[in-house]
Amino acid sequence: MFRVVIPTRYASSRLPGKPLLKIAGRPMLQWVHERARGSGASAIVIATDDERIAQAARAFDAQVVMTSPVHQSGTDRIAEVAHQAGWQDEDIVVNLQGDEPLMPPALLDQVAGLLEAHPDAHIATLASRITQLAALLDPNVVKVVADPEGRALYFSRAPIPWSRDTAPAGIASQRDYTGARRHIGLYAYRVAALRQLQRMPPSLLEQIEKLEQLRALENGMQIRVADAVAAPGPDVNTAEDLARVERALADGEGA
Numbered sequence: 328m329f330r331v332v333i334p335t336r337y338a339s340s341r342l343p344g345k346p347l348l349k350i351a352g353r354p355m356l357q358w359v360h361e362r363a364r365g366s367g368a369s370a371i372v373i374a375t376d377d378e379r380i381a382q383a384a385r386a387f388d389a390q391v392v393m394t395s396p397v398h399q400s401g402t403d404r405i406a407e408v409a410h411q412a413g414w415q416d417e418d419i420v421v422n423l424q425g426d427e428p429l430m431p432p433a434l435l436d437q438v439a440g441l442l443e444a445h446p447d448a449h450i451a452t453l454a455s456r457i458t459q460l461a462a463l464l465d466p467n468v469v470k471v472v473a474d475p476e477g478r479a480l481y482f483s484r485a486p487i488p489w490s491r492d493t494a495p496a497g498i499a500s501q502r503d504y505t506g507a508r509r510h511i512g513l514y515a516y517r518v519a520a521l522r523q524l525q526r527m528p529p530s531l532l533e534q535i536e537k538l539e540q541l542r543a544l545e546n547g548m549q550i551r552v553a554d555a556v557a558a559p560g561p562d563v564n565t566a567e568d569l570a571r572v573e574r575a576l577a578d579g580e581g582a
Contacts, residue, residue, distance in 0.1 A: 329439035329515065330418070331368040332408050333359055334394075334401035335384075335425035337377040341565055346425045347383055348563075350573050355563060356380065357387045358428035358576075365432030367439075368421065372412075374404045400539055406521040416519035419443060424512060428572055429560020434513055441553050442515040449520035449548040452479070452540070453555040457507040464498065469510040469538060471552055479550035482510055482538050511555055512562075514540075520548060 335356060339345040346356040356373065363371045373384045376396040384391045392411060398404045405422055414420070419442055421435050434453060442451035454471050462468045466484040473479050481487065486501070493503035516524075520543070530545040532538075543550060563569050 328369045328419070329367075329421055329435075329443075330370045330372065330414075331363040331366065331421045331423050331435060332372045332374050332405045333363065333423050333425050334404040335373055335375045335377075335380050337375075337380055339564075342563070342569070344379075345563065346380055348569060350428060350569065351576050353387075354383050355428050355569075355572075356384060356425055357389075359423065359425055359430070360384070360387065360389050362428065362430045362432055363423055363435060366421075366435035368435065372408055373425075374408045376404075402516075402521065402539060403525055405516070406525040409518045409521055414518045416517065416522075418518045420516050420518060420521065422514045422516065424562065426563040427513075427559070428563065429575060430513065431557040431559060433557050434511070434555055434559060437553065437556050438513050438515040441551055442517065445549075445551050447549060448478075448551040449517060449523070450540070450543055451515040451551045451553070453511040453513055454508040454552050455511060455555050455558065457504050457509050460502065460504050462509060463504040463507050464501065469512070471508050471510040472506075473508075473552045477551050477553055479540075479544065479552050481544065482536070482540050484536055484538070508552075508554075510552075511559055513559075523548070 335346045347354045373389050373391050374394050376394050381391045392408045394404045394407045419439050421439050438451050438453055457463050463486045470487045471482045472487055488506050490503040494501035530542040532541040561571055
C-alpha cells in the first residue's frame, strides 16, 4: 500500500501559474491527478500553499492539504503532509511532480513496489537507458549510475559514465553512451526518510549540481534504482512543452 502526494506551487520562472494552465480544456494539475488515480495508490493528496491551486483541485474532487509557503522543495512539502496526517515511519509515499501530465500510472506502482521490496532502502526511483548522444551531453538530462544491485552511486548533470577512450579530443568528440541512464524524477520515500531529509541542511554536492537527491546520498541514505517498465511522457517547463503534451493527448497518449 502506498500514497501519492503531488506537491504543487503556483510560481514558475519560465511558466507562471503552470499547474493551472489548460491542456485540452482542463488544468494540467487535473491531468496529473488522473495519472495518479490510475495507479494502485490508497490515497492521493495535492499539497500546496496557494489557494488558487487548492480551489482548482477541489473543483475536480481532489484531496488538498495546505502547507507552509516557506518550503524550498517538494520533499519538504510532502514531509509536512505526512506530519499533519500522522503517517507512520514505515509508510510509503510516492512524490509525483505537478508538471507530469503524461506519467504512466504503472511507474507509480513500480517505484512504490521497488521500495517495498527493499526494506533496507530509504528511497526508490527509476531510470531509462539513454539512446542518443545528445541526451548524455545535455546538462538538463540528469544521469544516474548504480551498483550491480541497483543501489544509486551518483546522480549528475554531467555525462556519466564517461568513456575515456572514445573521446580523444575532449567532450565534443565523444561518440559513446554505453551504459548511460537517464534519471526519471519519480520517487518513493519511507516517511521516516522524509523526516530525516527534512532535518538535514542542503549538502555541498546538492548545491553544486542543484539535485536534491544528492543530499540523501551524501548522508549515507540508500536509494534504489530500477529501469522503468514504461516510457514517461514529457514534463512541462515551457510553453513549447505544454503544446507538445497537448498534441500527445490529442493523439491518444493520455488515454
